[in-house]
Amino acid sequence: MCGIAGIYFPTSQQQPDADTLRQMNDSQLHRGPDAGDYFFAPGVGLAHRRLSIIDLDGSPQPMRTPDNSVCVVFNGEIYNFKELRTELQAKGYQFISQGDTETILHAWREWGVDCVHHLRGMFAIGIWDAKTQSLFLARDRLGVKPMFYSLLPGNEFIFGSELKVLKQHPKFDRTLRHTAIEDYFTFGYVPEPYTIYQHCFKLEPGYRMLLTPGMTSLPEPEQYWDIPTEWSKDVTSTEAQNELVTRFKEAVGIRMVADVPLGAFLSGGVDSSAVVAMMSQLQSEPVNTCAIGFDVPTFNETEFAQMVADRYHTNHSVQVVSQNDFELIDMLPSLYDEPYADSSAMPTYRVCQMARKKVTVALSGDGGDEVFAGYRRYNMHLHEDKVRNLLPLGLRKAIFTPLGKLYPKLDWAPKFLRAKTTFQSMAMDSVEGYHNSISILRADEREKLFSADFKQKLNGYNSLQVFRRYQKNTQALDPLKTVQYLDLKTYLVGDILTKVDRASMAHSLEVRVPFLDHKFIEWAFKLESSANLQNGVGKFSLKKLMEPHLPHDVLYRKKMGFSVPLADWFRGPLQQKLQDCVLSERMLSCGIFDPAQLKRLVKDHISGLKDNSASLWTLMMFDGFLRLE
Structure with missing residues (x-):
């Protein structure tokens, strides 16, 4: 690297x-x-x-x-x-x-x-x-x-x-x-x-x-290349699905060539565990594996990583960090150079720092969720699309727009509809609805956040145009494949790969990503959606075919993610820092934001009235960027 x-x-x-x-x-x-x-x-x-x-x-x-x-x-x-x-x-x-x-x-x-x-x-x-x-x-x-x-x-x-x-x-x-x-x-x-x-x-x-x-x-x-947007029915057969392990092992194997120490991240999730399982079958020596844990069970996955490490007798290292490990906050803006708001950049930085003590090259499981439909939001999106298909757009707008305004007094609604974001999304077409559901600040929230002068400079621009640009390439795809394609083009590149590249290279660590082997994707993305999302279970084909290789509890437990307790931080040890950043003179006078809305977001969160932690973290990172300009 x-x-x-x-x-x-x-x-x-x-x-x-x-x-x-x-x-x-x-x-x-x-x-x-x-x-x-x-x-x-x-x-x-x-x-x-x-x-x-x-x-x-x-x-x-x-x-x-x-x-x-x-x-x-x-x-x-x-x-x-x-x-x-x-x-x-x-x-x-x-x-x-x-x-x-x-x-x-x-x-x-x-x-x-x-x-x-x-x-x-x-x-x-x-x-x-x-x-x-x-x-x-x-x-x-x-x-x-x-x-x-x-x-x-x-x-x-x-x-x-x-x-x-x-x-x-x-x-x-x-x-x-x-x-x-x-x-x-x-x-x-x-x-x-x-x-x-x-x-x-x-x-x-x-x-x-x-x-x-x-x-x-x-x-x-x-x-010169794009993700395949058509697929053959041949890939729906059981024989073809069984081919997944062979193809994935080959993608892992070619990434194990190095003249320096090599290992893998092992979070305890399906994707990194699958990588380690394949590596262990491809080399005689124990695989070097690294895991980060937290001192709070809600965020700690190390027991599942240990299951895989024990099964394959890896040379496993674990570092437990405090849930209040927020000393990296001031360093993040200089690491990413432009505004970047994924708070999991901090534990990612820590696991890269730890891995570099043992290896120079590490394999990761990034990309598995996008390729095999592993995100929980995909299942939610398909539920919403079923309702969209039942009612025309005009009727949905007439029904769900006012319901969104009535939220949260809707305990009678089905569980997947009990969210303001969901009601808003139901009044939109499929792609706009997905855009709304993944937004850190929704369109109505950005409307309140930005100053009148800044909105005039935007001249009607809306970030939905990012998705619309790629949507034209998805005409042959079903609703699930469409949002997977959008994520591969946006979230994977702009968030996940950016996070890992900067965090790893800060420690001179090379990270290789078998799930993103283009030949593997050209085959795997052709699996029909029903093979990947069955009865609400994402990555179904990958999990099923990994059953002989990984513990059941690793494959089928609830997805945890690599998160940090922002809401608690901002009401506790970082409350003053939050106010110093979001309500700094830089932010209040830059002309981008409505100062009253900045103050409202901070006040409502600290008081416990609302959980604005994601929005506030995004604002804090933007302040960090302005501080360096």
């Missing part, structure tokens, strides 16, 4: 400022403490920080051809590099290293922009081609590795692995993107392809971009 950075002048042969590029690269030292180097040519400069994983001494970056005609910087791992190496050698290419980076170098020479179709792995890549004076950028299919870019005044293009890299450039424009603020207070993160800054972007998962001489504006990134 590494960090990359670069500067490119498409309209001149100007030499990039070496000190600026070094400052950009130094800001990501944590991503690659083992080595760092640079490549300069007329019009371009590339930088790299290396965390050595494979071919520890033989694959320095930036890596170039002997004649300097092609140079690559690369963050990630190419798991099929040995097969590609053999294929490229047969075509006459000579290799001087044993790692995966040189495979990318020659793949570009052979296939150009289509080299990405031959790469199986997680990656963010920058390639300079001197013959065409072009710069090529690409990001892996699911977005495991990040890529940021911006076109600066003077037609100077910059890119890097983290936002902090770009922010080191003296010309970087810090003008905020108003629509990104609306998105943040909906999702808790800024979805791709945007960032919190108006003129800075994220290269989306499964996209590539070619910058060529003479360009004076950003080119449109090109999508």
Whole structure:
């Protein structure tokens, strides 16, 4: 795992400022403490920080051809590099290293922009081609590795692995993107392809971009891969479902190649436990496993992790942290560079910190919920959709809009309808309803939160447009597959993978994600929805086929999640900090919020009148971002 950075002048042969590029690269030292180097040519400069994983001494970056005609910087791992190496050698290419980076170098020479179709792995890549004076950028299919870019005044293009890299450039424009603020207070993160800054972007998962001489504006990134939106009935058969274990074990196995200590996170949930089970069957030595526990049973899953550790005799480590482990709060804004509101970033940081003491590479179970429909909200969404299908939209609006206003005096209603959010969602179409149900602050709450001046700047924009953009690709999908697709495009990338990348790289730890192997997803996402969600049980196919490999209590217990007790913190030890942040002069005078609503949210929560903890945490993290600007 590494960090990359670069500067490119498409309209001149100007030499990039070496000190600026070094400052950009130094800001990501944590991503690659083992080595760092640079490549300069007329019009371009590339930088790299290396965390050595494979071919520890033989694959320095930036890596170039002997004649300097092609140079690559690369963050990630190419798991099929040995097969590609053999294929490229047969075509006459000579290799001087044993790692995966040189495979990318020659793949570009052979296939150009289509080299990405031959790469199986997680990656963010920058390639300079001197013959065409072009710069090529690409990001892996699911977005495991990040890529940021911006076109600066003077037609100077910059890119890097983290936002902090770009922010080191003296010309970087810090003008905020108003629509990104609306998105943040909906999702808790800024979805791709945007960032919190108006003129800075994220290269989306499964996209590539070619910058060529003479360009004076950003080119449109090109999508080279997408999640399958059609499936074969062959995948509904019992034989095909049984194939799941074989395919998943293969996805795990190719991620176990490393020249450094390797292990796995073991939370005690289905996904991480499945990864550990497969790893244990693929190696003779005990697997190194790590788990974080809490000193409050409500949040503690360590007993279930221990069941799996005992079954497979893993080299298991557990660290129990206090439920009041909130000392990381002030560090989070600088870790994520833009507003980011997933409070589980704190225990994630701790488990990465712990794992790095034992290993340099860790496998995780991230992605299992999105691929196999594991989130409880999916079951709720399908219940709502059944009602939607019974009544036309106009009639639902007439019935459920006033019912939402009557909440909570509706004890007679079915359990799944006893929530204001649900009543609001029932008056919407399926995608809008899902958007409403996952929003941290719903549309009516954001309407109260934002100042009149800021709402005018939004000019009618609503974060629902993020989902609408992807909805057009889901026409062949059923309601469950549709929301899974939306989550894979938004929540997985913007929240889960962002959380893990920054938390792990802060400790120079590489995290690999077998569930997000693109070949595995191309097969697994074709399983019919009934195979994954049966009788309210999510991930049914995965759980059923893991029964021979994992304890029943691990597979079928209630999903717990990786959460922290925000509501209690804000009424107790963090009450003063909450007020200092949310009601700071920065927040009250920035022009984005209605000060009276900020005060109301704080007062109602502290008094116990309402649980506004999610909204208040989102505001606190935004204040942390403003504090660093």
